[in-house]
Amino acid sequence: MGRGRWQHMAAEELQQQYSPSRWARRLRGDAAVQAHIEAVTAGTQRARASTRTALHVPYGEGDGERLDLYLPEEPSDTFPAFVYIHGGYWQSLRGIYLCGHSAGAHLAAMVLCTDWTEFGVVPDIRGAVLVSGVYDLEPILHTYVNDALNMSREVAQRNSPMLCVTQAVPAACEVLVAVAQHDSPEFRRQSQEYSQALRSAGWAVSLLDLASVDHFDIIEKLSEDTYILTQIILNMIARA
Template identity: 70%
Template sequence: MGGWRDMSAQALEDQYSPSRWSPRLDRDTIIDAHLAVTAAGTERARASAQTSLHVPYGKGDGEKLDIYLPTDHSGSHMDTMVLQVRRSLAFLVEQYPGIRGIYLCGHSAGAHLAAMVLLTDWTEFHVVPDIRVALPSGAVLVSGVYDLEPILHTYVNDALNMSREVAQRNSPMRHVAPAVPAACEVLVVVAQHDSPEFRRQSQEYGQALRAAGWSVSLLDLAGVDHFDVIEKLSEDSYILTQVILNMISRA
């Protein structure tokens, strides 16, 4: 058949280990560097915005939101995580009924969760038929994984412990539905120095959404890897920053 099924176990491990693909830093230091950059960015964001941190939206220990407000005031662990993200959006709509829209931006595993949000039947969460606020209004999926089956054969699944059934149920690629009139705009982003498997998944998922009638843009960013593709969002001149701001301004 070709593709990931023909790879050796070690080759597949490498494909889903982003730290092995960056030309900037070696794999033993790039994750620590990435954590340091993102932690510093979080501190800057919290210092420059009004925040409500660790807001519970459910009873589980992990069911908490960090909410950043504009200063001008204008069956499995995987199943559980997907449900938590969906519930958190329903909570936001209920808690802040005056907002104009909700925009998701997810990176890596976060991009997968954001893509799963696009599959949500919101009638189960009692937020429709009042659909004045689309859920979400826009989605930015950065260097994500949209078919989880290959991960079953890698170290990534050691923590997730997914069965094939769970992986298939939580694979956005396998559940692309025709776009509805209220469907949001989707931006699928991939880095030049993502692994070939990450790049393939982003390209194929974006194409599948487009074929189903979704409004999709594919953005292949040169000169960045799996980590600084998201780190650079703190830079006003970064193309992805500009594209996201433009998406929001059109609302």
């Protein structure tokens, strides 16, 4: 299924392809979304109860421009920073590591293709984990998602990581693109094609196709120590 394959889909099929809750196997529709919200909320509460935190730290002037920081129990001048960007279609140090899920994976991918020298900084990003992401926004224009975003074709193309992959530099970070067995065919296609685009540009990239999970529990299971994606992330950080 090539990048132009979506252009031959009817609007109704695109709606379905880019509605992850329709592909969940455990629950369907709103029930799948609600269960995901409850799972990640419970995980957040456990994390806040077990470590030091600094919550709702502003990084901009907007109401939604806030960070929650989870800090090691023992103070240290050198510890890795792991930045997680949640999904929701953009609505809902020493060694920085990025992890993004769904629309959050898109934002993390945009970080990788940004020329940070224009802003006078060079972030030391050692690794990026992109989970069930969307990397080409143009198909989204024809779905319910764009009702709120109101993107034009030009905006969608300008903000599509698939279309702004840069040639890897010698210090380019390690990238893991993960996708769920029960993600929609379009989400799976996008993950496969984006990982190939990175590889063609010289990036160190791996594609991980995770069996028996869907768009939601692929990320929920990160709270499990024995989960393969948890182990891969910990090993990525340990290798730095």
